[in-house]
Amino acid sequence: xxxxxxYIINKAGGLIYQKDYTDGIxxxxxxxxxxxxxxFHSIHVITSKxxxxxxxxxxxxxxxxxxxMHCIQTPTGTKFLLVTDPLQANVDALMRKVYxxxxxxxxxxxxxxxxxxxxxxxxxxxxNKLIKQINA
Amino acid sequence: xxxxxxxxxxxxxxxxxxDGCAYRMxxxxxxxxxxxxxxxxxxxxxxxxxLIHDLTNMEEDRMDVVLQRKNVPSSFTGQKxxxxxxxxxEASLSAFSFLFSEMIQYSQKRVAGVADLEKxxxxxxxxxxxxxxxxxxWREKNAKRETRVLGILVFINSTLWKSLFGKVADSLQKxxxxxxxxxxxxxxxxxxxxxxxxxxxxxxxxxxxxxxIVEAVLDGCHFAARVTAHSTASDQFPSCMTLLIKFxxxxxxxxxxxxxx
Numbered sequence: 001x002x003x004x005x006x007y008i009i010n011k012a013g014g015l016i017y018q019k020d021y022t023d024g025i026x027x028x029x030x031x032x033x034x035x036x037x038x039x040f041h042s043i044h045v046i047t048s049k050x051x052x053x054x055x056x057x058x059x060x061x062x063x064x065x066x067x068x069m070h071c072i073q074t075p076t077g078t079k080f081l082l083v084t085d086p087l088q089a090n091v092d093a094l095m096r097k098v099y100x101x102x103x104x105x106x107x108x109x110x111x112x113x114x115x116x117x118x119x120x121x122x123x124x125x126x127x128n129k130l131i132k133q134i135n136a
Numbered sequence: 137x138x139x140x141x142x143x144x145x146x147x148x149x150x151x152x153x154x155d156g157c158a159y160r161m162x163x164x165x166x167x168x169x170x171x172x173x174x175x176x177x178x179x180x181x182x183x184x185x186x187l188i189h190d191l192t193n194m195e196e197d198r199m200d201v202v203l204q205r206k207n208v209p210s211s212f213t214g215q216k217x218x219x220x221x222x223x224x225x226e227a228s229l230s231a232f233s234f235l236f237s238e239m240i241q242y243s244q245k246r247v248a249g250v251a252d253l254e255k256x257x258x259x260x261x262x263x264x265x266x267x268x269x270x271x272x273x274w275r276e277k278n279a280k281r282e283t284r285v286l287g288i289l290v291f292i293n294s295t296l297w298k299s300l301f302g303k304v305a306d307s308l309q310k311x312x313x314x315x316x317x318x319x320x321x322x323x324x325x326x327x328x329x330x331x332x333x334x335x336x337x338x339x340x341x342x343x344x345x346x347x348x349i350v351e352a353v354l355d356g357c358h359f360a361a362r363v364t365a366h367s368t369a370s371d372q373f374p375s376c377m378t379l380l381i382k383f384x385x386x387x388x389x390x391x392x393x394x395x396x397x
Contacts (some may be wrong), residue, residue: 108233108330110240111337120332125374 002135004067004083006098006127007033010078010115013041018120021131040081044071070095078102094134101126138258220275226302234332240331240342254344254365261348266348269356272299281357285383285391288359289318292350300349301326316383320350321368321376328375333367341365343377350379360384 004025008017015037020027030037044058062069063086070082070091080098084091105123106112112120186384243256272295282288293308301322309391311317331342343365351363368378 007383027157028256104330108230108237109332110237110244111332111334119334122332122374 002085003088003094003131004085006131007037007040007079007081008102008118009037009041009079009081012115013038014115019124019127021135040071041079044073044079054082056116072099074099088134094130097130098127101130190247200352219271222275222299229329234328236327236342236345238332239345250340253340257342257344258348258351258363261345261350262352262355263348264345265349265352266356268296268300269353272296275299282390284394285318285359285387288354288357289320292353296350296353297322314382315386316388318381318383320379320381322379323373323376325375325377328377331375341367341377343367344381346377347379351383354381359387361387 002022004022005020006017007015010016015034018033034044046058048056048058056069057073061072065086068084068086068088068091070084071079072095073079080095080102082091082095082098101123105120105126106108106118109120109122112118150321212325239260240253240257243253243260247253247256276295282291289308294304297303297305305320306323307319307321309319309321311319323353324347325343327346328342333340333342347363347365351361354363361381363382366378366380368376370376
């Protein structure tokens with residue numbers, strides 16, 4: 001029951017981080033990843049507008065036979081997308097941990113410019129450590 | 137030390153001779169301080185009366201802490217207690233990390249190159265180190281003035297590191313090639329915990345700040361030296377850092393004179 005991939009989307013809908021964690025996932029070109037992120041961002045906005053209850057957040061889970069996609073939006077508008085196996089348990093807690101690693105190793109890094117693609121060695125390192133525990 | 141002047145109901149009013157302050161006492165040992173009042177007009181404002189309930193068995197020679205009420209941190213009341221009281225006064229790592237991150241970003245906008253940036257951070261650290269030395273020695277129970285190179289290095293390696301980070305540094309080594317060079321290594325320096333240096337700045341190490349602190353401490357103890365920070369990262373310790381300490385000629389000459397004795 002592994003975790004397949006992680007996407008981080010900034011508040012403007014741009015993809016700032018993408019990583020696959022299991023083998024056998026089709027690789028896309030970097031442009032296609034950007035389009036994917038932008039499309040999801042739009043769907044997220046549309047779903048929140050579609051809801052009959054005013055002030056609803058956007059789409060949170062998308063479930064299929066083969067995978068499940070979870071999304072959380074932080075108070076600043078950054079979105080974390082986790083693609084997991086449909087049977088993966090405790091995704092909420094995992095999502096919190098990913099957010100925590102992001103807050104620590106991206107936001108406290110003096111060389112990171114907000115809303116720009118994430119290139120931080122320690123972020124990769126600690127994220128891999130976290131996900132290795134889940135996928136083990 | 138104190139003279140009793142007047143009795144008013146259940147109150148006794150006392151005056152301390154050194155500073156002319158008058159105090160009000162209730163029963164045995166319960167004291168309330170009132171600054172610089174005339175002993176002639178001895179009435180206390182009623183709003184202060186509820187303070188009395190917070191006071192317990194205060195001794196007369198501890199009058200300086202009387203005004204410290206419950207639930208008020210000692211740092212707010214400006215009492216002497218704050219300085220040697222270290223337990224529970226750890227700073228938040230997040231707050232420090234954000235501040236340090238801003239210091240680096242601020243400096244980065246105002247320098248031409250990596251060497252300049254490290255110099256600036258080192259200067260920030262120097263200001264911290266001067267003060268840290270004073271405070272650490274003041275808090276130390278058996279503090280003494282170090283005269284030998286090894287003594288001061290051990291002081292930095294253990295006492296200073298403990299007061300800054302709550303642990304001792306991981307190693308202290310002497311250089312094989314040069315007699316005047318020593319190295320202090322920290323496998324996981326807490327100030328670098330969240331900092332990933334980008335590839336294009338690979339020669340930069342934010343530990344320059346720490347190098348500045350150590351340089352100030354050495355300077356303050358009359359061991360002139362140049363301290364630089366170098367990354368010695370490995371897979372196991374991705375932010376491992378070594379401080380290279382190069383002592384001034386005068387220090388080495390003095391050390392030789394000591395050895396000759």
